[in-house]
Amino acid sequence: MNKKPGFVFVWPIGTRIIHWMFALSFSAAFFTSFYEYMLHDHVALGFIFTIMLFYRIIWGFIGPEYAKFKTFKLRPSQLKHYFVEKVQNRWRKIPAGHNPASSWFTVWAMIVGTFIVISGLLLYGIQEAKGALSYLNDDYTQYIFILELIHRYASYLFVVWATIHILGVFIEQFWHKTNMVFAMISGYKKTDGKDTEVSTMLAMFAFGSIVLAIATYFFIISSNYNFLTLQKYREIDYAQEHMVFHRDCGDCHKVYPPHVLPEESWRLIMATLDNHRGEKITEDNITMHAQESILNYLVENSAEHSTREVAVKTMHSLGDIRPKAITKTPYWRETHKDIPRSVYKTKKVKDKSNCFACHKDFEYGLLDDMNIIYRD
Ligand code: HEC
Ligand code: HEC
Structure with missing residues (x-):
């Protein structure tokens, strides 16, 4: 039985924290990317984003019901139906898990996010000669220009994508009155379905990822000389x-x-x-x-x-x-x-x-x- 009548518990606390860490780390990393001297902060934030991304991909296979990829509604006909219904009716029933639009959004966010993360890690190693991949600086500098383009435009795409997502949520909130904004805060959606359940193992995995992300952030911020930040080049006398x-x-x-x-x-x-x-x-x-x-x-x-x-x-x-x-x-x-x-x-x-x-x-x-x- 559902704990709150009329509502379904869809997003457990781990999912919600990760959603917001993903959104905030991206926004902050995007902002800091405009200032060279903030590269260190940018990279630390990028690592939060990276860990959250990996976590979310694994969560899609092993996670609780509504987060699983196999519950995603990815058929084009479903997406079309979703939008037709959205335009025609002010009131509609919303699904407990991902709707077709948010299913597509999540998949694309992960694909674009993967491009951002990989190009970023390679740039840090090849261009800045820093971190665990700094040895790549010896042989691959001809690729920094293409990597920078990928990193830059993938992140612009992500911004466009996130803006559409936010607009969609606001339309749900204020036009369809589905209270969507609060779903990612309280975890509850006003609809029918079964409350989600999180096993102890899954909860430990979720909190482990969150702790790892925060610890990595502080590890990077605190030093320019650890294995994630050390530059290949030393001071020349x-x-x-x-x-x-x-x-x-x-x-x-x-x-x-x-x-x-x-x-x-x-x-x-x-x-x-x-x-x-x-x-x-x-x-x-x-x-x-x-x-x-x-x-x-x-x-x-x-x-x-x-x-x-x-x-x-x-x-x-x-x-x-x-x-x-x-x-x-x-x-x-x-x-x-x-x-x-x-x-x-x-x-x-x-x-x-x-x-x-x-x-x-x-x-x-x-x-x-x-x-x-x-x-x-
Ligand atoms: C008034 C201070 C100032 C002077 C003088 C100055 N720079 Fe800079 N330099 C900066 C700032 C600030 C930035 C970062 C700009 C940004 O945030 O995009 C920068 C950025 C750079 C970068 C790019 C760093 C990167 O990783 O992309 C290089 C290279 C550079 N400076 C070399 C030099 C050289 C060589 C000189 C002397 C000929 C010089 N700068 C003189 C302030 C200065
Ligand atoms: C007699 C003084 C003097 C000596 C010796 C000297 N320089 Fe300079 N150099 C200057 C001045 C003045 C500037 C202008 C910048 C400044 O005021 O710091 C300058 C600037 C430079 C610049 C920067 C130019 C730019 O804007 O990109 C380079 C490079 C340079 N010097 C190379 C050398 C080299 C190489 C030697 C040794 C062969 C040398 N300098 C010896 C006075 C000197």
Whole structure:
């Protein structure tokens, strides 16, 4: 017998928590994706989403009655009938479990979600060289552009999808008056059917997944150096790597890592040292021998020879051009287009070429999104 007359218990607490964690982690991950320096939070939220997604797929096979895939109404004729009925009648009987529209929604959300999760994990490994898949950065950087497209457009699709779902729920709530909004809160639907039952095993599985998701979130948030977040690249000690480069090119500013510009750009910079950003650098400052040695070092470690994100994306953005400055590369312009020019005039920054003011690990050859200081 049903515990509440006139109502059916369809969504047990585990299902409801997971539904909201899925929705909230997606929304928050979507929001943080617009800010590079929030990548860490984005990834932590993405892991909640990932665990919830896996959980939901398994739940579809072993879970309680109304959550099982085999109860889904996926025939096109059912969907058509659902909409015809919806348009014709203000009042209709609603099914206890998923209706045809929400069955389709759930299946598509899982498919699109899977694309988002896999492309995201691969991007984190290949592009950011971080986490358990960071070793993929060695060989697969040519795929970051396609992965980024998949990740981006799959998530836009998810937003469109979720919006339709929310509209559908509101139509149910306010036009058909089926009290749909409260079903995912209280667990009860106003309809006929049997109350759902959750075995202890299933309940443990549901709560295990929730705890795992929350624990993973805090594990990621708390450290940039655990196995889920660690970057393949370590700090470079340029004094150790190339003493002359560090000493002579580090005289007026901290040294710029060689992998941010291509070979030809370094040749241009080294060939025009007598007019280097208004400074006249001659043999008296840096001997010819030292200049040659520095150029060799720059060329050997130029962007062409690196699989770091900045190197790959700079090369990709350059095409045939070889500018004399990092700030003239299309990639640099694109990544800094939202920063107001006035920021570069502040006492701390002084010049847009002063990367070190905002990227506090740049002098060690890194550009971790977590280490960007400037925030507007
Ligand atoms: C006499 C001082 C001086 C020395 C020595 C010097 N630079 Fe510079 N360099 C500057 C100034 C000034 C800027 C402008 C940015 C700033 O104010 O920090 C600059 C900027 C740069 C930039 C950034 C350009 C851009 O906007 O992308 C690079 C790259 C660079 N220097 C490379 C070198 C290399 C390589 C050497 C060693 C061969 C070197 N510099 C030695 C004064 C110097
Ligand atoms: C005024 C501060 C500031 C200066 C100066 C600056 N940056 Fe940035 N940079 C930022 C901010 C902020 C972002 C993140 C933008 C965003 O959130 O989309 C960024 C993003 C980047 C990115 C993209 C990071 C990624 O993972 O996608 C690269 C690469 C980069 N900067 C390199 C440089 C280099 C090289 C220089 C020097 C020539 C430089 N920046 C100078 C503030 C600065």
